[in-house]
Amino acid sequence: MPAEEFVAGWISGALGLVLGHPFDTVKVRLQTQTTYRGIVDCMVKTYRHESLLGFFKGMSFPIASISVVNSILFGVYSNALLALTATSHQERRAQPPSYTHVFIAGCTGGFLQAYCLAPFDLIKVRLQNQTEPRAKPGSPPPRYRGPVHCAASIFQAEGPRGLFRGAWALTLRDTPTLGIYFVTYEWLCRQFTPDGQNPSSGTVLVAGGFAGIISWVAATPLDVIKSRMQMAGLKQRAYGGLLDCIVSSARQEGLGVFFRGLTINSARAFPVNAITFLSYEYLLLSWG
Numbered sequence: 001m002p003a004e005e006f007v008a009g010w011i012s013g014a015l016g017l018v019l020g021h022p023f024d025t026v027k028v029r030l031q032t033q034t035t036y037r038g039i040v041d042c043m044v045k046t047y048r049h050e051s052l053l054g055f056f057k058g059m060s061f062p063i064a065s066i067s068v069v070n071s072i073l074f075g076v077y078s079n080a081l082l083a084l085t086a087t088s089h090q091e092r093r094a095q096p097p098s099y100t101h102v103f104i105a106g107c108t109g110g111f112l113q114a115y116c117l118a119p120f121d122l123i124k125v126r127l128q129n130q131t132e133p134r135a136k137p138g139s140p141p142p143r144y145r146g147p148v149h150c151a152a153s154i155f156q157a158e159g160p161r162g163l164f165r166g167a168w169a170l171t172l173r174d175t176p177t178l179g180i181y182f183v184t185y186e187w188l189c190r191q192f193t194p195d196g197q198n199p200s201s202g203t204v205l206v207a208g209g210f211a212g213i214i215s216w217v218a219a220t221p222l223d224v225i226k227s228r229m230q231m232a233g234l235k236q237r238a239y240g241g242l243l244d245c246i247v248s249s250a251r252q253e254g255l256g257v258f259f260r261g262l263t264i265n266s267a268r269a270f271p272v273n274a275i276t277f278l279s280y281e282y283l284l285l286s287w288g
């Protein structure tokens with residue numbers, strides 16, 4: 001099993017993550033705090049009070065965990081394509097795989113990455129939703145003191161299965177949308193590249209960016225449900241299951257609820273996935 005796709009996926013995931021973290025910070029602050037009038041207001045206030053560093057708070061945990069998950073996604077995708085088409089990454093420009101094979105390989109990568117992502121994503125969401133101000137003398141401490149404490153608390157309270165809360169919604173979110181992600185990328189690359197040639201850097205950037213946006217637009221409804229399931233029992237009400245969460249969210253807040261965070265998610269998706277694909281392709285090309 002070729003391993004370089006895993007390594008390239010890991011490095012490119014980390015680069016995308018660093019670039020996307022400021023957008024993620026703004027998204028989380030807008031979703032959890034009421035002091036901002038919108039995206040620009042949140043950016044200006046963050047910069048004024050905390051300088052540029054404010055946008056990069058809490059980045060170490062996602063870098064250590066989510067970039068590893070990206071390595072699983074890209075590694076499994078490429079190896080699934082190898083199994084389906086018997087072509088290596090280098091051979092795929094001369095012998096392009098069918099979109100059906102690309103979709104199946106993307107869904108396989110998405111399914112497996114979702115399973116590995118579930119506990120890390122749960123911890124990230126729980127910590128991001130912790131809106132208590134930093135501990136002051138005399139004030140009650142926040143529920144979780146950091147990622148390790150958060151994981152240990154969930155494990156103690158709910159056992160190992162607790163760490164997989166929301167995993168079904170995450171799997172349903174990622175399996176088809178990662179198929180869409182790789183099909184969009186491949187389709188756009190092929191539109192702007194002469195047959196048999198490697199796409200230019202500009203093409204990879206644009207195709208990667210749009211693959212990110214389109215897959216996140218498709219993923220947002222289940223992203224909302226996933227986050228609610230992950231928070232269930234803490235700040236939000238407990239749900240009877242995935243379907244109950246979908247139905248009661250729609251009943252109480254209307255269909256618009258399924259598109260919360262769409263603008264900032266899309267703005268984040270373009271640069272993150274443009275740089276992820278560019279570095280992934282560049283690394284594999286330079287390793288020959």
Ligand SMILES: CN(C)C(=N)NCCC[C@H](N)C(=O)O
Nearest residue numbers: 174177181215216219269272
């Ligand atoms: C729609 N979905 C779930 C995705 N496209 N997932 C792939 C993640 C790529 C990148 N790390 C990101 O966070 O956008």
